[in-house]
Amino acid sequence: MKPADIPALPRGVRLHFDRVRETWVLLAPERALTLDAVGHAILSEVDGRRSFGEITQMLAAKYEAPLEQIVEDSAGFLSALRDRRFLDVTA
Amino acid sequence: MIKVNPPIAMLAELTHRCPLSCPYCSNPLELTRQERELDTATWVDVFRQAADLGVLQLHLSGGEPASRRDLTDLVAGAREAGLYTNLITSGIGLTERRLKDLDAAGLDHVQLSLQGTDPAMADEIGGYRGGFARKMQVAEWIGAIGFPLTLNAVLHRRNLHQLPRAIEMAEEIGARRIEVATVQFHGWALENRDALMPTREQAHEATRLVAEARARLKGRLVIDYVPADYHEDLPKRCMGGWGSSGLNVIPDGQVLPCHAAQSIPHLSFDNVSERPLYDIWYKGAAFNAYRGTDWMQEPCRSCERKEIDFGGCRCQAMAILGDPDATDPVCVKSSHHGVLQASADAHATRDDAALTYRVSPDRAKLSTLG
Numbered sequence: 276m277k278p279a280d281i282p283a284l285p286r287g288v289r290l291h292f293d294r295v296r297e298t299w300v301l302l303a304p305e306r307a308l309t310l311d312a313v314g315h316a317i318l319s320e321v322d323g324r325r326s327f328g329e330i331t332q333m334l335a336a337k338y339e340a341p342l343e344q345i346v347e348d349s350a351g352f353l354s355a356l357r358d359r360r361f362l363d364v365t366a
Numbered sequence: 367m368i369k370v371n372p373p374i375a376m377l378a379e380l381t382h383r384c385p386l387s388c389p390y391c392s393n394p395l396e397l398t399r400q401e402r403e404l405d406t407a408t409w410v411d412v413f414r415q416a417a418d419l420g421v422l423q424l425h426l427s428g429g430e431p432a433s434r435r436d437l438t439d440l441v442a443g444a445r446e447a448g449l450y451t452n453l454i455t456s457g458i459g460l461t462e463r464r465l466k467d468l469d470a471a472g473l474d475h476v477q478l479s480l481q482g483t484d485p486a487m488a489d490e491i492g493g494y495r496g497g498f499a500r501k502m503q504v505a506e507w508i509g510a511i512g513f514p515l516t517l518n519a520v521l522h523r524r525n526l527h528q529l530p531r532a533i534e535m536a537e538e539i540g541a542r543r544i545e546v547a548t549v550q551f552h553g554w555a556l557e558n559r560d561a562l563m564p565t566r567e568q569a570h571e572a573t574r575l576v577a578e579a580r581a582r583l584k585g586r587l588v589i590d591y592v593p594a595d596y597h598e599d600l601p602k603r604c605m606g607g608w609g610s611s612g613l614n615v616i617p618d619g620q621v622l623p624c625h626a627a628q629s630i631p632h633l634s635f636d637n638v639s640e641r642p643l644y645d646i647w648y649k650g651a652a653f654n655a656y657r658g659t660d661w662m663q664e665p666c667r668s669c670e671r672k673e674i675d676f677g678g679c680r681c682q683a684m685a686i687l688g689d690p691d692a693t694d695p696v697c698v699k700s701s702h703h704g705v706l707q708a709s710a711d712a713h714a715t716r717d718d719a720a721l722t723y724r725v726s727p728d729r730a731k732l733s734t735l736g
Contacts, residue, residue: 285542287475287514291450295372295420302450304475304514304543307374307422358585360542 276350276364278328282321285363290318303361317349321362327353368658370609370648372420377427377614377625378409380440384430385458387493387723388481390520390555390562393429394628397727398617406436408639410443412615415643417447421613424449425477429617429727432459438467445472452477454518457504458497465504469511476508477516477545483531491525493723505539516543521572522562523714529572533579537587544587546576548594552626552681560719563710569594596710599703600671601678601694608656608680613647621646623653626681630655630690656680656690663691665699 276282284290288303290310299315301308310318316338320330331349335342356362382397404412413424424444431437432455444451452475453468478501482488488498508515517539519532529546536544548569549555549562564572576591583589595602605612605624614622620635621643627633633655636646647653655661659672666677677683678694686695687702695702 285514286512291422291448293420293422295418300422302422302474304516305423305425305452305477307450360585360588 276327276353277366278326278331279366280327281323281325281365282327282330282353282357283323283363283365284318284321285360288361290315301356301361303359306359306361308361313348314352317352321353368660370657371611373416373611373613373647374421375423375425375612376416376421377425377612378412379427379429379614379616379625380409380431380434380437381617382429382727383433384428384456384724384726385433385494386430386456386481386497387725388491388520388554389493389558389721389723390522390549390553391724392550392553392555392625393724394553394626395557396628397725399727402618403434404617404619404638406439406443408619409440410447412619412638412643413440413444413447413449415638417449419644419647422450423452425452425454427454430456430459432457432464438464438471441468441473442471445474450474455479456481456492456497457501458494460504460507462507465507465511465513469513473513475516476513477518478505478508480517480519480532480535482525483528483535487525487528491721493721509540515539515541516545517541518545518547520547520549521564522549523564523568524562526564526568526572529575530579533575533583533587533589537583542588543590545590545592546572547590547592548572550592550595552629552685554722554724556685557722558719559713560716561721563596563713563716564594565714566597566711568714569597595682595696596706598696599698601675601682601696603675604679604682604694607676609647609653610657610676613653621650621652623656624681627652629681630684632690661691663693665697666693669699 291300291302293300299310301310320333331345335345353362357364381403382393383400441451451473453473454477456479481491485498489495517536551559576589580589609623614625619638622635633652635652636650662677666672678697680690682694683692684690693700695706
């Protein structure tokens, strides 16, 4: 993931609050991924307009965490989603 | 007591009617007739109960779900209940108009089955002339609307050589996923083992091709793979474990732990018309019959994999050994493993075996009873 990359959830992939298990999940074709607090925080900033650079800066400010760490965690998480076709990334 | 988690997925077999008559259909030999199918309001109520129970993913299947005239209303009802809706279809019975209505109703995803990669193969296996051409038209409409699409290629001895082309087709029609599903021998497929059993060489080649394609297409096409299990040494983790994550509602409202569970004679099944889905899942006799590991015999009982594969498939133990409590004979630890593998090799040599096609519910002899 490069700073200018724009991640977006493609059609058919959406965040959903699972009221029975009381947790956020990512619903995708024939899959449901349980999200931890970090995963949910990252995906909550993905709106198909903001770049990866903007998203990680916002997260670093919001959670008062080192940018470098946020970039590393977010890149790992988003790349794994992209490999499974749960995330589109445009340059 | 074992801890029982809420189910994640529900398979709703809306109807057993289908224009195709695939010889490996997973529906039972005893099909449900149209007049016994649940009505729209009952299905929508079941969807609400499922969401309340914790189901996230709803698979709308059949038979052919498009044979239900109320399919759009069912999708709308399921979305309103908060479920992720997946339509599992052959495409036959879907028009551009109906697909647009399904889009408006909120359908999330389509899984389109593939019986072969050319008209000759697909129409012979599906038993429906013109089916392949129609399916390709439907795939085009699905792409134009933008539904996320999974291609489900069902493979067996007669069409396993088409696997590379099936993967290419998935890319060409813009699918995000392809399910490479080697036929599992339940239901009608069990009657067709001579005609459909892959050879050992075919099974190994498919595994190699899938591994190669996964590496090559990483990030472009996701490949889910169901291997030819008679040729494996470790059994499948059937349904993710009996009564652990999924349930199946059949057209007349009976609730099964898996789609072949009716082949186990001592089980009895609750019906959504008579009992809340919550009670059926947590307290139903059929769901508790093989939950966890307490029911196991040796070699499962002392096996280090018993919570990985839960002894394999109960219906397969029933079908092959006549004992649903036995270790799945696919397992290398089963004393019947060698016999199963030899029988698979023997089935795979019967090149003159004819296909026994599935019949339609209205022609099924047994379903007129009750």
